[in-house]
Every structure is written in C-alpha cells, then in structure tokens.
C-alpha cells in the first residue's frame with residue numbers, strides 16, 4: 001500500500017461515523033485472549049455474564065457518561081477496562097487517557113495486558129502497529145491509531161493529566177491514586193476535565209478495589225451513581241436477590257461445606273447451583289437514583305465464575321482472617337469489595353482502661369517470648385515502653401515510664417541503660433532482656449540519640465525517624481548517618497531507620513478495636529495493672545482523617561504512648577528480630593527456651609511479681625544461673641531464631657519437647 005493509500009485509509013477510518021456496536025458484542029466478535037492466559041481463545045460473555053451489563057453502560061448507546069465499578073479480586077474486572085479501550089480504538093475512535101497510580105504501573109499494564117491483547121486481536125493489530133515498525137508511534141506510553149491516540153499516564157504526575165482533550169478516560173485502580181497533586185485537585189477530577197468538549201459522547205470508566213470508608217475514591221464515586229447490584233435467582237424458589245456475605249453459612253469449623261442461604265426461602269444451595277440455575281436471566285438492578293449520567297456497580301468476589309474463587313475457599317479465608325484485623329481488612333476490601341471502617345476515635349480511653357489485667361508492670365506473663373523497647377525523646381525527659389511479643393500477634397505492655405531530666409545530660413541516658421539492661425525473670429525462672437530498642441531521633445536531641453545508638457549498636461539499639469506517608473512499611477531500610485571527611489560511610493557507624501508510622505498506627509488501632517469484644521486471653525494487646533488512666537487517654541489521642549488518609553492528633557492531647565507503640569513495632573520488625581515473619585516452628589523453638597516444659601512442671605505460673613521473687617530464691621541454683629541467649633549478646637547481637645533459617649526441631653509432639661527443651665536451656 002502506498003503512502004497516499006495509507007493516508008486515505010486512515011482518514012476514512014477517522015471520519016467514519018461511530019460503529020454503534022455494544023462493547024460486549026465487540027468483545028465476542030473481535031477479542032482474542034492470548035494463548036498464555038488461563039482461558040485462551042475468543043472472548044465469551046457467558047464466562048463472566050455479570051460484566052455484560054457494565055459493558056453496556058459504557059457502550060455508545062448508553063445514557064451514562066461515567067461508569068464506576070467497585071470490585072473484588074478474581075472477577076475478570078481488569079479485562080473489562082481492556083474491552084472498553086479496544087472498542088474505543090476500533091469502533092468509535094477518539095483520544096484515550098488511561099490513568100494508573102504511577103507511570104510505572106501504566107507501563108506494566110501496557111506490557112502485561114494491553115500489548116498481549118493488541119497482538120492477539122487482529123482488529124487492534126491492524127490499527128496500532130508493532131512498535132518495531134518505523135513510524136508506528138507505538139511506545140510504552142503512547143499508542144497512535146486512526147482517529148486518535150491513547151496516552152498512558154500516572155496519577156502521581158499532574159503534567160500527564162493536563163494534556164490534550166480526551167473522549168475516553170480509564171481510571172484504573174483509583175484507590176491507589178494519591179489524594180491530590182500539588183494542590184491541583186484529585187487526579188480523577190483533572191482527568192475528567194479533559195473530556196468536557198465531548199459532552200454526552202465522552203465515556204469515563206473508573207474501577208478499583210475499595211479501601212477505607214470516607215477516603216476511598218471508588219466508593220465516593222460509587223455513591224454518586226445508581227449503585228447497581230447483580231440480581232441472581234434462588235435455585236430453589238427463584239426469588240431474585242444479590243449476594244451478601246451474611247447469607248453464607250457453614251457448620252462450625254467446616255468451611256468446606258459453605259452454602260448460600262436464600263433470603264426468602266432460607267434453603268441452602270451450593271455455589272454450582274447458584275451459578276448455573278441462579279445466573280439464568282440474572283441482571284443488574286439500580287438500588288438508588290444517583291446523579292444523572294453516572295452508573296455504578298458493586299461486584300464482590302462471591303460472583304466469580306465457578307472454579308475461579310470457590311466459596312469454600314472464601315469461607316476458609318474468612319475464618320483465618322477473623323482473628324487478625326489486618327487480614328480481615330484485606331478480606332473485606334479484596335473479596336467483599338467493601339470499604340473497611342476505621343474505628344479509631346470511636347473507642348474511649350476509659351473503655352480501653354478497663355482492659356487492665358491483674359499483673360503488674362515488669363511482669364512477664366506466660367506466652368510472652370521476646371522483649372523490645374522504644375524510647376521517645378522530649379525536651380525535658382525520655383519516655384520509654386517495653387513491649388512483649390508472642391505467637392499469633394499477641395502483645396503485652398511490660399513497662400512504661402518517664403525518665404525526667406535533660407536529654408543533653410549523660411545521666412538521663414545512663415538511667416535508660418540501666419532500665420534497658422535490667423533482666424526480668426518469667427514464671428519459668430528464665431531471665432529475659434530487651435533485645436532491640438528503637439529511639440526516636442526526629443524530635444529533640446538528635447545528636448544525643450545518634451550518640452547513644454552508636455554506643456549501644458551492639459546491644460540492638462537503633463535510631464528511628466517517623467514518616468507518616470501512607471503505605472510505607474513499618475520499618476524501612478537503614479540510612480547511614482556517619483560519614484568521614486571524605487564523605488564515605490564509616491563502617492559500624494550510626495544508622496537511621498525510617499518507620500512507616502501510619503502503617504504501624506493502623507496495626508495498633510485495628511488491634512485495639514478488634515479486642516473490644518474479646519476475653520483477655522484472646523486479645524492482641526494486653527495491659528498490666530500499673531498503667532495510669534492518662535496512658536489510655538493518650539492511646540486514643542489520634543483519629544484517622546479520611547479526607548487526608550492520615551492519622552491526626554486531636555488538639556491539646558498528648559500522644560507519646562502511641563508513638564512508643566509505633567517504635568516498638570519497628571523494634572520487633574528490625575532485621576535483628578523480625579518477629580513479624582516468624583513461623584510457627586520458630587516460635588516453638590523460642591518457646592522451648594523461654595518457657596521450658598520442665599521449668600514449669602514443678603510449679604504453677606506465678607500471678608504476682610512478689611510471689612515470683614520468692615520462687616526464684618527457692619529455685620535450684622542452676623536454674624537461676626541460666627541467662628539464656630535471648631538477651632542481645634555483647635559481641636554480636638543476633639536473634640535467637642533467625643526467621644530465615646529453619647528451626648532444627650520443627651513441630652515435635654509435646655513429649656519430645658520436654659527433652660529438647662532441656663538441651664536448649666541447660667547448656
């Protein structure tokens with residue numbers, strides 16, 4: 001084909017009136033799924049029938065201009081966005097803006113999703129040529145086709161969102177977008193503004209797994225729309241309803257028998273019954289009016305095609321997640337496609353104060369297997385906390401106090417050292433010490449903090465600094481702070497560790513909130529009798545600011561107690577300990593040393609520190625002398641159980657543990 005022919009062809013493609021084919025029919029007529037995907041070959045709407053109605057809302061003849069999908073995982077939701085774009089390129093050409101959280105996410109989508117679709121779908125391949133072809137104008141971030149181009153941008157770069165006029169906007173995983181870019185407004189608003197010239201011919205498709213109530217962009221837009229639910233028929237009585245998690249039933253401890261109970265006749269039917277008989281004639285039903293021109297759909301993973309995400313697996317996941325607020329949040333967001341409600345600020349300090357238990361400060365309760373310390377530095381004092389960690393995300397506040405005095409003075413730090421090094425004996429007669437210690441360097445006296453961290457690096461002491469931006473790990477990578485006059489890092493010098501304060505706070509507050517209904521033994525965080533009422537007031541001094549997606553201190557309140565928890569998590573997750581990734585076998589090995597079976601065979605665990613003193617005296621001298629290796633060794637601080645190495649005796653029956661325990665701790 002000559003250049004003139006080519007020009008005429010592309011011109012005629014461009015000025016050709018829109019092909020009014022609906023997207024779902026377009027997909028079935030043209031789209032070929034690549035050979036290396038789970039279900040290769042021509043697209044079949046029967047596989048994911050619930051996607052048809054959403055595609056219809058995006059199609060040329062629909063009355064909607066904006067369409068939002070609040071979705072769970074494993075539903076084929078991403079393929080929907082691809083169909084939207086494929087259809088736009090071939091049938092009703094116009095410029096397309098595809099917005100991802102970051103440019104890198106967009107490039108990844110291009111490589112893993114768009115390019116494979118283009119290459120396997122002849123209709124697309126004809127319009128967007130291979131990038132190797134000279135003049136193809138097919139790059140990682142830009143695709144030229146007759147009648148328009150597609151621009152792939154990151155929501156984190158305002159420049160990309162303010163480019164040309166667009167007819168189509170894809171807002172992919174919008175809950176991952178940053179709130180606002182340099183005070184210019186939400187990325188979605190910037191992107192939407194590009195379509196104003198197209199009036200009713202424009203189409204905006206936003207989708208995402210939701211996050212937190214009040215700060216979730218997909219939820220906000222879902223609520224603007226007509227909130228459609230997918231209505232399926234009961235296989236037994238035929239009455240229409242949409243799937244709700246509360247109707248999922250299984251006998252106690254047997255999630256593999258999960259069935260869905262009809263809301264009307266209460267008959268339990270299997271997933272296969274609901275998804276064959278029940279899906280016949282299923283349709284989307286708007287549940288409210290919503291703003292004109294805005295359609296919104298809610299699609300939890302319960303609707304996934306048979307074999308993709310079985311209900312029995314969902315039930316098992318739910319049981320596993322129930323005991324852990326972080327896992328439960330993930331389940332609610334990713335599977336139920338619902339927002340998580342942050343309960344911070346709803347619990348009063350006085351209520352949490354009632355959770356104080358009978359044991360005193362500096363007492364080590366059973367189950368507590370490792371100790372960490374955190375220190376907050378103020379202008380006229382140090383505040384410190386010692387927190388104990390055990391299996392299954394159990395935490396105990398072991399000590400909390402204030403060391404008055406000017407941190408510029410050595411004596412204040414000497415008192416801290418004494419408290420940090422003082423061993424505490426548990427009810428098994430085993431002496432335990434603080435293994436790691438995180439000190440905040442962000443406030444006053446940074447210089448003194450570095451000095452102390454340098455001096456006691458061998459004892460697990462390190463300097464931290466909080467970073468409140470969302471999504472950061474509890475503890476990041478260390479930054480060397482000591483450099484010589486040539487600018488080179490001094491070996492063994494002080495390191496500064498960044499702490500993801502918001503991540504740690506969300507851990508803490510989720511634990512506290514979910515402990516509300518629990519009996520003491522089941523709580524994630526347990527408090528001793530010796531803590532003051534003020535301690536609990538401080539513990540509730542912050543609320544989650546949904547608009548900013550950040551925790552915020554309430555005016556006039558102190559919050560050192562919260563910061564000390566944050567740094568204690570950092571101390572526990574530090575590479576020296578890595579308690580967050582300990583496996584069951586690791587905990588078992590630690591337990592055999594800290595709570596040896598024979599150490600406890602001859603007497604019951606001790607309820608109060610006073611009795612504990614007496615008992616230690618009565619103990620065999622050999623037992624008292626045992627200062628187990630858990631304390632950070634002077635020469636080289638190493639965790640007793642490196643999480644990366646397999647424990648030598650994993651999961652033995654209790655009988656054999658008696659012997660191995662002896663070997664471990666009498667050495």
Ligand SMILES: [Zn+2]
Pocket residue numbers: 234235236237238239262263264265266267
């Ligand atoms: Zn029924």
